[in-house]
Amino acid sequence: MFQLQNKFKTTWMHPRSKIWHLLDYVIVRRNGIKDVKITRAMRGADGWTDHRLLRSILHLKILPPTRRQAPKKHLDLKALNxxxxxxxxxxxxxxxITLPAPTEDPISTEYLTxxxxxxxxxxxxxxxxxxxxxRRRHRDWFDEQCIRSLVPDVRYETCRHTGTLGYRDLEAQEHRGTGTQRHRDGRTQGHRDAGT
Structure with a gap:
């Protein structure tokens, strides 16, 4: 990314092989790369070490925190209907509101304002x-239509696991208007008697 000499690109020297490696990194998000001006290894002036300091110059813009404004209130104009x-x-x-009587004199701008x-x-x-x-209300994402589409599936799963009435039997009972509890209790009693 930065066109530097090789001695400014490495930060650590291996003690036996004497080969310089890059161990230290500056991690920046992709959208923040444009803020990085230069990154390079700094050679120390106090003595020889096997490690170099990594220096990165950034141009940061710190924005003030944004305050959330209260939504504007609108008059209920539908009530006029x-x-x-x-x-x-x-x-x-x-x-x-009272209207003034018409006069012959010219009206000043201050008076009109x-x-x-x-x-x-x-x-x-x-x-x-x-x-x-x-009052503005957002439409609920989980409404009655969603509930109606899920209820038959829940009933079917319940019936399948308990082994009582089938799904079609439940629908028929609902349309006829008779109670399913009494029918289900009688059917499970019959299964218990047959198993003994």
Missing amino acids: IDATRSPLQTELSAH EKWDNISEVLLNTAKDVLGFS
């Missing part, structure tokens, strides 16, 4: 009180 919710909202809004802020605040507060917020 119901008359029982729509009419209280209309009466509350008509009670709080102030009025718009008041109207938007009244609209939002009234909608929060009357409509409320919608």
Whole structure:
């Protein structure tokens, strides 16, 4: 990976064969390879040893921890389709919002901004009180359809291991509406009598 001389690529010399080997490694994930600038063996200045120090220069970027933000709340606009919710909202809004009488004088920008802020605040507060917020729910991955598809298999396995009623007999009993417990008890009693 790094184009260095061979003396900078090895870290340990075998005492008998005097051959240098690479024993020390710097382990980096694949996506972090671009952060490694250079890795090389450092020869000591204090004396001769059979081991060299491995030095790696990295360019790390430490990001601040991300704070998880609370999900935004949305008004329940589907409640406007119901008359029982729509009419209280209309009466509350008509009670709080009053329109000024028309005048001949030009209207200033500050006046319009102030009025718009008041109207938007009244609209939002009234909608929060009357409509409320919608609750988003994710669909459950294990629903009634999954349970219905598993229940016959569980019954079949139970019947096969206990040796009582067969799977088709259970289905027939369910469709007829008679109790399977009484039929099963009578059938197992017959098996016990036959075995003695």
